[in-house]
Amino acid sequence: MTSxxxxxxxxxxxLRERPAARSRxxxxxxxxxxxxxxxxxxxxxxxxxxxxxxxxDNPQLTGAAAEGKALFDVSCVTCHGRNAQGVExxxxxxxxxxxxSVEFQVSSGRMPLARQEAQAHRKPPVFxxxxxRQLAQYIQELGGGPVVPEGDDLxxxxxxxxxxxxxxxxxxxxxxxxxxxxxxxxxxFAPSLHPATDRQIYAAMxxxxxxxxxxxxxxxxxxxxxxxxxxxxxxxxxxxxxxxxNLGRYGPSTEGLAIFLVGIVALVFxxxxxAGKS
Amino acid sequence: MKRRxxxxxxxxxxxxxxxxxxxxVATPLRKLLNKVFPDHWSFLLGEIAxxxxxxxxxxxxxxxxxxxxxxxxxxxxxxxxxxxxxPMSAAYASSLDISFDVRGGLVMRQxxxxxxxLFMAAIVVHMLRVFFTGAFRKPRETxxxxxxxxxxxxxxxxxxxxxxxxxxxxxxxxxxxxAIMLSIPVIGSWVTSSIFGGEFPGTIIISxxxxxxxxxxxxxxxxxxxxxxxxxxxxxxxxxxxxGRTNNNVxxxxxxxxxxxxxxxxxxxxxxxxxxxxGLFQINPIWLFGPYEAWxxxxxxxxxxxVMFLDGSTRLMPAWEINxxxxxxxxxxxxxxxxxxxxxxxVGLSTMYPFLEARHLKDRKSHNLLERPRDAPARTAVxxxxxxxxxxxxxxxxxxxxxxxxxxxxxxxxxxxRIGLLVVPPLAYYVTYRLCLGLQQHDREVxxxxxxxxxxxxxxxxxxxxxxxxxxxxxxxxDGHGQLDYVGWVVPKKMNRLGxxxxxxxxxxxxxxxxxxxxxxxxxxxxxxxxxxxxxGSGESRR
Numbered sequence: 001m002t003s004x005x006x007x008x009x010x011x012x013x014x015l016r017e018r019p020a021a022r023s024r025x026x027x028x029x030x031x032x033x034x035x036x037x038x039x040x041x042x043x044x045x046x047x048x049x050x051x052x053x054x055x056x057d058n059p060q061l062t063g064a065a066a067e068g069k070a071l072f073d074v075s076c077v078t079c080h081g082r083n084a085q086g087v088e089x090x091x092x093x094x095x096x097x098x099x100x101s102v103e104f105q106v107s108s109g110r111m112p113l114a115r116q117e118a119q120a121h122r123k124p125p126v127f128x129x130x131x132x133r134q135l136a137q138y139i140q141e142l143g144g145g146p147v148v149p150e151g152d153d154l155x156x157x158x159x160x161x162x163x164x165x166x167x168x169x170x171x172x173x174x175x176x177x178x179x180x181x182x183x184x185x186x187x188x189f190a191p192s193l194h195p196a197t198d199r200q201i202y203a204a205m206x207x208x209x210x211x212x213x214x215x216x217x218x219x220x221x222x223x224x225x226x227x228x229x230x231x232x233x234x235x236x237x238x239x240x241x242x243x244x245x246n247l248g249r250y251g252p253s254t255e256g257l258a259i260f261l262v263g264i265v266a267l268v269f270x271x272x273x274x275a276g277k278s
Numbered sequence: 279m280k281r282r283x284x285x286x287x288x289x290x291x292x293x294x295x296x297x298x299x300x301x302x303v304a305t306p307l308r309k310l311l312n313k314v315f316p317d318h319w320s321f322l323l324g325e326i327a328x329x330x331x332x333x334x335x336x337x338x339x340x341x342x343x344x345x346x347x348x349x350x351x352x353x354x355x356x357x358x359x360x361x362x363x364x365p366m367s368a369a370y371a372s373s374l375d376i377s378f379d380v381r382g383g384l385v386m387r388q389x390x391x392x393x394x395x396l397f398m399a400a401i402v403v404h405m406l407r408v409f410f411t412g413a414f415r416k417p418r419e420t421x422x423x424x425x426x427x428x429x430x431x432x433x434x435x436x437x438x439x440x441x442x443x444x445x446x447x448x449x450x451x452x453x454x455x456x457a458i459m460l461s462i463p464v465i466g467s468w469v470t471s472s473i474f475g476g477e478f479p480g481t482i483i484i485s486x487x488x489x490x491x492x493x494x495x496x497x498x499x500x501x502x503x504x505x506x507x508x509x510x511x512x513x514x515x516x517x518x519x520x521x522g523r524t525n526n527n528v529x530x531x532x533x534x535x536x537x538x539x540x541x542x543x544x545x546x547x548x549x550x551x552x553x554x555x556x557g558l559f560q561i562n563p564i565w566l567f568g569p570y571e572a573w574x575x576x577x578x579x580x581x582x583x584x585v586m587f588l589d590g591s592t593r594l595m596p597a598w599e600i601n602x603x604x605x606x607x608x609x610x611x612x613x614x615x616x617x618x619x620x621x622x623x624x625v626g627l628s629t630m631y632p633f634l635e636a637r638h639l640k641d642r643k644s645h646n647l648l649e650r651p652r653d654a655p656a657r658t659a660v661x662x663x664x665x666x667x668x669x670x671x672x673x674x675x676x677x678x679x680x681x682x683x684x685x686x687x688x689x690x691x692x693x694x695x696r697i698g699l700l701v702v703p704p705l706a707y708y709v710t711y712r713l714c715l716g717l718q719q720h721d722r723e724v725x726x727x728x729x730x731x732x733x734x735x736x737x738x739x740x741x742x743x744x745x746x747x748x749x750x751x752x753x754x755x756x757d758g759h760g761q762l763d764y765v766g767w768v769v770p771k772k773m774n775r776l777g778x779x780x781x782x783x784x785x786x787x788x789x790x791x792x793x794x795x796x797x798x799x800x801x802x803x804x805x806x807x808x809x810x811x812x813x814x815g816s817g818e819s820r821r
Contacts, residue, residue, distance in 0.1 A: 118687070160360045168446060168568045172576040177446065177566045182577025183678040187687035190577065235360045236566075242377070243388055243560030250683075251447065251576075253676035255561050256583025259395040262559070263551055264326075264403060267396075270547045271322035274540050 068138030071131055075112050084142055098145020099136035101207035106132045108200055118187035119210050146206040154198040158230025166224055167231050178249030179236040184211055193232050201229050315537050316517035316530035320407045326400035329548035330393045337390040344380050346372040347488035349481045358565050366569035369484045373443035389556030394436050398584040401429050409661050412649040413516045419632040421509045426629045428502050436582055438491040444484055449570025450579045461614040519647045519766040578679050590674030591616035594695045655714035662710035663703040670698045721769045725762040
């Protein structure tokens, strides 16, 4: 009966009951201890969850990333800012773009940029492969993001037939059926794919540089990317044109030029020759 | 028994007599073989079109042996590895087989395509010659109209043929064609669904285009070309004015043997140029375009050059949509104006031009003599205006390729085309008109004063004048000037052109005859070599 009664009165009632039996001094001491414990708990939780002021100044960078930061502070900081957070009107933030983006932009010479214009052009790269890797490592450790798989040959076991189909669906509307590139609005353009390496094409698909959309692994699976790279590298770049000189693979516009510059010019000379023989 | 002697030399004559005994063809044939054609290089441009049409027929027949005009879906298993296992239409698969698995198929396909481009290019060049020399004037207006129609029928032949391989590029063109048909008010949707047999692309369009391309359109072309040539025979060819040439005669070479031999040779040259281009230059690489799928489109998708002006007009057209609040609302899309109305106006203007000009000039006479372009400045300027209009549109049709390869903004190209389309033709009119007047004036000047000799003479009073060689004797004119009328032909403007209108030394690559000794005019003693001058010095000996 009593235990039943106790249970019904509840825990709070019993707690309230107890101090009454204690002395006033012990009660005060207990309150102070509880207060200190609560404060320590709150402070401790804050230190655990809040970013430390010290962590921002001295991130735990690996050796390569530290080297990359040194390069970044010399060559990239003007436009991308001190911590790659971007500078308004000059360059975008690099937090979260990943090593793939750095590898594409730096290894193709697009970065460092020569001047601000509609779009960066391909140039001879400024940094060596080693330096590019270090920069990529630095950006990767700053904010994470997509990474190109290891190795130089990313088209292993790629199926060129399926790659061709994927290329025509996903790539040819900007890069054209021959991979020679094409114009976009206001001075922007899709570049020619002919100088691009396997890694650069893979990195471009992963990171979507400039005006290119991102083709993440859920849009094009890694093996589909390998198919596309195989089609570009083996069919578009290494295939001989069976029909002779390809006129730049620009389609009917250069063919129209050729019929006038070669066909009509040759035949007008022929008619001058024939009519001159009278 | 006496052995009969076989006289080889008499055989053709005997055979001819035999034929004439049976068919009585000597009289009409003699008239035909003796027909005279005037000779000028520009009269051969139309033949380029005729001969490339012959090449088109020959190569086209070869292609039909292997082409399968069906849209049934097959899986490709030919020898082009990058497309193996791809589902595609039978038409595309058989075009790939022609390119890769039929012996000589690729060169035939390429020759056919190059010959088509050359056919259209030669038609245009020939048309420009006829226009700028005034050869379309009475009595030849009908032939001008037939010629203009030949361009548009050739345009249809080209478009249907371009669509037959059913590749990604031509399918894009076909989609645009269906959109153009749809844009026609009121009847658009009926036209499209009757041509395509329902919705685009349907399953019948390739078979329909095939029969149009190999039977209907070539038949129409053959008919029009026959009438065209028949009228040239009947109405006789025009000729340039010159010594002995009048409005009522034809000076030139007989049909047989010289003219026929020349034409036979020229056919071989045209065939050779087409074969060389078919073998050396790749055209329409359909294996790169892939099969047509509605979701596939490539950058730089252009039609062949003679359709490109319509692509250009579409690219330049602002997006002006006309909404008519009738019933549920009716829309005339902006595509209607540059692709239906503009070609309609162009057909009307170009075919009616001979009548418009005659009406404007109140000219009802027959003209068998050509006019030099400079002698009809207004016509030449109008022609320059039309050509520049066409060129701006054609360049705009390729404006994405130009923008990309020359690194120009595509938007700038579009605006340059829009402004250029309005500004360049009037400018071309003005500049051409002034050029014609300037050339006319120079002709009259030479006729009046003679040819510039390059000899500068100093007069006793210290003035310098250039000596002119008059073209005729002075005939008692006090100033030494003769009076010569302009006859509408080349006026010699250089000393070595005097006395002969043709080149002074004959031959194309090297002289075929020894150049005659320079004639010595009795009035001008031969120029002696300049005496060696002594150096003018200070008089002191340097040594």
